[in-house]
Amino acid sequence: MSDCASNDRVPVGRKRRHRLSIRLLMLFLAMGMLFIVIIAGLFRGAWRYHFDDAVRPHFEQYVHYLADDIGTPPDLDAAARLADTLPVDISVSGPGISWSSLGSAFDEGRIRVYHHHDSTAGGYELGEYDDDRFVARFLKDGYRIDLLTETVERGGRGTVVMLIMMTLVLLVLYAAYRVIRLMLKPIEELENGVSRLGAGELDYRIDIPRDDELGALAKAINRMADDIEKMLEAKRELLFAISHELRSPLTRANVSLALLKESRHKEELSCDLAEMAQLLGELLEAERLNTRHASLNLQTVPLVELVADVIGEFFADAAIVLDLPDDPLPLRIDTVRVRLLVRNLVDNALRHNRPEKGPVTLRLFASNGTAHIVVEDHGEGLPPECLAHAAEPFWRGDKARRRSTGGFGLGLYLCRRIAEAHGGSMIIESERNRWTRVTALLPSDATTQVQSEASRRRRREANGRSAAFRP
Structure with missing residues (x-):
């Protein structure tokens, strides 16, 4: 067997990290965060500019008014009056004075000064007290006046x-x-x-x-x-026409061959013409099953009897192990086409089987309303990458297409099309250099499947489009 091209497909269900929507959302999130950072920076710069030009002068004027009301030397009565009237605590210390509206002097260890400002009215410092109150400190003539705001609630709201x-x-x-x-x-x-x-x-x-x-x-x-x-469709029609037209010269050749005397050359020509007739027959049958108006001649027959008849008629002298059930397995099928399916499966198995490893086996059974026709050979098998191609038309494992290594490449394809036409399917399994197993599945409700397919086609033709049908 030669190597086959891989037929792997990217799965439709991708991992979430590869989804385009997630990636776009992350892009928008990053852009939004960058936008917030830029806007926050602009607002911060604008606020600083506004505070320096508009708010700070008023704030400085306000705190200096408070300091002026307290006076120098400090008027403790005025400081107490301001502490009672305004939401501030006041501490005054200096030569001979140590007073606080809190009853005790502010703890210096709890004050953190981080800005020093100079103004026309005098300098002052800004800081924090216990990280939850702001403090403004004035130093005048040896006196220190601290204005302490109310507690700032950093949590809560x-x-x-x-x-x-x-x-x-x-x-x-x-x-x-x-x-x-x-x-x-x-x-x-x-x-x-x-x-x-x-x-x-x-x-x-x-x-x-x-x-x-x-x-x-x-x-x-x-x-x-x-x-x-x-x-x-044009290719199918052309192939169908060519195959049909070749029947006439093939018939004339067979008639002429019959008039010849018996000889080795006549026997060889007869075999060649038989192969050509088989190829044309398989081509015509494959194209009939591929057409939109393909129909099955359904009738109820015992599948066990049909399989036994095919083996007895075409493979009477072959080494085949049959495993047939006692139940006749009556099934509504197209008898001619299912006979062709069984014949092709067994012929393909015999062609690739190695008798020294064991005989070809054919097993028939029913499960869940579906008949299973299982044919297994003990040949060289197929590599995993070739299994998906084995039932394609004209596919051959031997790329040289030698007559000694196989047929025309239509046998398994035709089997698959016959199974699908009955609403079933075909499964190919293989282990390299050990065995190959082909299972044809034929559902018992083949009539319903065919009718459903026909109705779907009529709807497609009426609507111009529709979802595809999977048998």
Whole structure:
């Protein structure tokens, strides 16, 4: 077996860290934080400019009015009156004076001075007392006057405001995420549509009713799918016509061959013509199953009897181990096509089997309303990367396509199409240099499956588009 190209696909469900919506949200969050930092810096600069030019002169004038009211030397009665009237505590100390509205002098160890200001009315210092009260200190003629504000509540209301702001920010971020998800939803539909088209569902069309770039992209992809479907349909019609037209000269060749005397060359020509007839028959059958109007001639037959008849008619002398149930397994199927399915599966297994490892086995059983036709050989097997291609038309593991190593590459493909036409499927399993197992699944409700497929096709033709049908 030669190496096969990998057919791995990127899964539709991606990890969250790779989602475009998350990345856009993080970008918006980073931009928002940068915007807040810039705005905060601008406001801080503007406030400093405004405070220096407008607020500070009034503040300096105010505190100097208070200091002037106390006077030099300090008037303790005036200081007590101001402490009772205004929300401030006052401390006065100097030569022969040590007074405080608190009853005791301010503790110097609890005062932290961090600014010194000079003004036309005199200098003063600003600081904090216990980190929760502001203090303004004046030094005049050896006296020190401290004006202490009321306690500043740094928690409480500020914490509530902060929590409200954080909640609002989270709500805005969630709303932004939902909007981004809504905006990017068409991209997910595009991804799903492209994946389904790439998987061969060429009758699937992407429905994005938008007039923007994403809508235009969806329409372009749908037009591409239409063109591909038309080209494939034209290819099928051409192949069908060529295969049909070749039957006439093939018939004439067989008639002429029959008039020849018996010889080795006649036998070889007869084998070649038989192979050509088989190839044409498989091509015609494959194209019939691929057409939109393919139909099955359904009738109820015992599947066990059908399988036994195929083995007895075509493989009577072959080494095949049969494992058939006692139940006849009556199934509503197209007898001619299912016989072809069984014949192709067994012929393919015999062609690749190595008798010294064991005989070909054919097992038939029913499970969950589905008949399983399992054919297993003991050949060289298939590598894992080739399993996805084994049921494709004209695929051969031997790229040289030698007659000794296989057929035309249509046998398993035709088996898969017959199983799918009955609403079933086909599974290929293999272990390199040990065995290959092919299982054809035929559901008991084949009639319903075929009718459902036909109705879906009628709806597609009536509506011009619809979702693809998976058998």
